[in-house]
Amino acid sequence: VIRFAGVSRTYPMEGELVEALRGIDLEIEQGELMAIMGPSGSGKSTMMHIAGLLDTLSRGRYELEGEDVSSLSKNQRADIRNRRIGFIFQSFNLLARCSALENVELPMLYHRPGVAERRERAMAALEAVGMADRAQHLPRQLSGGQQQRVAVARALVNRPALILADEPTGNLDTRTGREIIRLLSSLHQQGITVVLVTHDPEVGRAMRRRIFLRDGLLERDEAA
Amino acid sequence: VIRFAGVSRTYPMEGELVEALRGIDLEIEQGELMAIMGPSGSGKSTMMHIAGLLDTLSRGRYELEGEDVSSLSKNQRADIRNRRIGFIFQSFNLLARCSALENVELPMLYHRPGVAERRERAMAALEAVGMADRAQHLPRQLSGGQQQRVAVARALVNRPALILADEPTGNLDTRTGREIIRLLSSLHQQGITVVLVTHDPEVGRAMRRRIFLRDGLLERDEAA
Ligand SMILES: Nc1ncnc2c1ncn2[C@@H]1O[C@H](COP(=O)(O)OP(=O)(O)OP(=O)(O)O)[C@@H](O)[C@H]1O
Ligand SMILES: Nc1ncnc2c1ncn2[C@@H]1O[C@H](COP(=O)(O)OP(=O)(O)OP(=O)(O)O)[C@@H](O)[C@H]1O
Ligand SMILES: [Mg+2]
Numbered sequence: 001v002i003r004f005a006g007v008s009r010t011y012p013m014e015g016e017l018v019e020a021l022r023g024i025d026l027e028i029e030q031g032e033l034m035a036i037m038g039p040s041g042s043g044k045s046t047m048m049h050i051a052g053l054l055d056t057l058s059r060g061r062y063e064l065e066g067e068d069v070s071s072l073s074k075n076q077r078a079d080i081r082n083r084r085i086g087f088i089f090q091s092f093n094l095l096a097r098c099s100a101l102e103n104v105e106l107p108m109l110y111h112r113p114g115v116a117e118r119r120e121r122a123m124a125a126l127e128a129v130g131m132a133d134r135a136q137h138l139p140r141q142l143s144g145g146q147q148q149r150v151a152v153a154r155a156l157v158n159r160p161a162l163i164l165a166d167e168p169t170g171n172l173d174t175r176t177g178r179e180i181i182r183l184l185s186s187l188h189q190q191g192i193t194v195v196l197v198t199h200d201p202e203v204g205r206a207m208r209r210r211i212f213l214r215d216g217l218l219e220r221d222e223a224a
Numbered sequence: 225v226i227r228f229a230g231v232s233r234t235y236p237m238e239g240e241l242v243e244a245l246r247g248i249d250l251e252i253e254q255g256e257l258m259a260i261m262g263p264s265g266s267g268k269s270t271m272m273h274i275a276g277l278l279d280t281l282s283r284g285r286y287e288l289e290g291e292d293v294s295s296l297s298k299n300q301r302a303d304i305r306n307r308r309i310g311f312i313f314q315s316f317n318l319l320a321r322c323s324a325l326e327n328v329e330l331p332m333l334y335h336r337p338g339v340a341e342r343r344e345r346a347m348a349a350l351e352a353v354g355m356a357d358r359a360q361h362l363p364r365q366l367s368g369g370q371q372q373r374v375a376v377a378r379a380l381v382n383r384p385a386l387i388l389a390d391e392p393t394g395n396l397d398t399r400t401g402r403e404i405i406r407l408l409s410s411l412h413q414q415g416i417t418v419v420l421v422t423h424d425p426e427v428g429r430a431m432r433r434r435i436f437l438r439d440g441l442l443e444r445d446e447a448a
């Protein structure tokens with residue numbers, strides 16, 4: 001479902017060229033449950049943003065579900081993102097002036113299921129991450145881990161075929177983190193492709209496959 | 225150095241009263257190395273913000289270095305914070321338009337050491353967290369863990385007597401996280417009081433004392 005061929009991402013800066021990704025070859029099949037691990041700064045979030053159509057590559061090719069997506073317009077990419085991909089950001093990216101519930105309803109506005117259905121689906125997603133009792137809170141009225149869980153709920157509400165989660169448990173205690181991983185695993189059992197970045201070895205061990213990045217290169221690829 | 229006596233923090237909201245902290249009694253001696261742990265939403269960040277003079281309590285009393293700080297003006301609290309306390313936020317709170325170096329220099333602007341000394345001290349702090357080669361990057365040009373490390377560096381640069389770190393390794397791989405904890409431990413060995421919030425049991429075990437919160441209450445207090 002995801003194919004990277006020689007994918008590179010460079011950032012030209014004054015006096016230096018930062019090579020965040022350097023020629024990544026990677027294939028992820030439909031229905032995989034996979035972790036991306038590696039040191040801070042090794043290129044994991046960069047890889048996730050390219051996979052999620054939130055960023056473009058500098059060199060190479062990216063095929064999503066067999067289609068070369070570098071040729072798509074901005075609107076086409078936004079449309080695919082909205083319908084097919086659930087993205088959980090490392091820094092959550094919740095809208096500050098919207099409640100938890102409104103944040104979770106947001107991805108559904110494009111296709112406009114009715115108000116009642118939107119509310120119902122958003123509350124179910126909040127329930128699944130243990131945040132139903134904080135539905136009316138604004139992000140600044142939530143703890144770090146609560147914001148993270150609202151970001152998880154938002155990514156699930158459109159029932160995407162592909163979930164990309166950038167460190168979904170980084171701000172959670174062990175027990176709450178395990179609940180989130182259990183949730184993602186149960187979605188995987190329904191056939192959804194789940195790719196997550198993690199620094200937690202326990203989360204990595206719960207996955208079927210682990211790849212390791214170092215300095216923008218794919219260092220290791222191990223199946224569980 | 226820190227004494228909480230019956231400290232409560234409530235947030236009145238429509239139709240409910242959120243009790244983030246409920247009557248906390250706690251004493252932290254000068255020179256302690258301590259972890260605050262507990263589930264997501266249990267009140268850890270709230271406790272840290274009150275301790276760091278970033279938030280006021282709703283009931284009870286807070287004495288910092290023997291002085292009742294609830295009677296201080298806003299300016300007096302800002303002054304104490306700047307000179308005595310180094311605070312590392314759970315969500316970093318870096319200024320988006322300033323480089324890593326400028327962000328780390330920021331706390332020194334109040335007391336105006338010369339430009340050369342500011343630069344030198346800021347670079348040394350960035351060096352200590354492994355971020356000297358990213359000094360000119362803006363926060364959005366840094367990875368999540370790199371931003372976190374810049375936030376750590378910024379908290380150290382005024383050589384505070386008290387360091388309050390809210391989940392300083394949440395976005396770091398195991399190895400980089402250990403480097404940060406080693407850094408904080410070495411500062412502790414110089415006599416600095418270090419209080420950190422963590423979800424990582426390994427980090428908790430590296431501390432001399434661990435307290436556990438649950439639903440705004442102090443559940444357990446164990447010395448290593
Ligand atoms: N401004 C606010 N208004 C209303 N409720 C709030 C506000 N700030 C925090 N809360 C609530 O207070 C409780 C404690 O929050 P706090 O941020 O201290 O938790 P925490 O222990 O740091 O959690 P985490 O581990 O997820 O960071 C949470 O249930 C949160 O929803
Ligand atoms: N806009 C940018 N301009 C310049 N350099 C950048 C930019 N974005 C990222 N980088 C650099 O690219 C590298 C990879 O960043 P990335 O965010 O992918 O790392 P990461 O593996 O997700 O790290 P972490 O585990 O700390 O989140 C880092 O060294 C970072 O400094
Ligand atoms: Mg990252």
Ligand SMILES: [Mg+2]
Nearest residue numbers: 143144269314
């Ligand atoms: Mg917190």
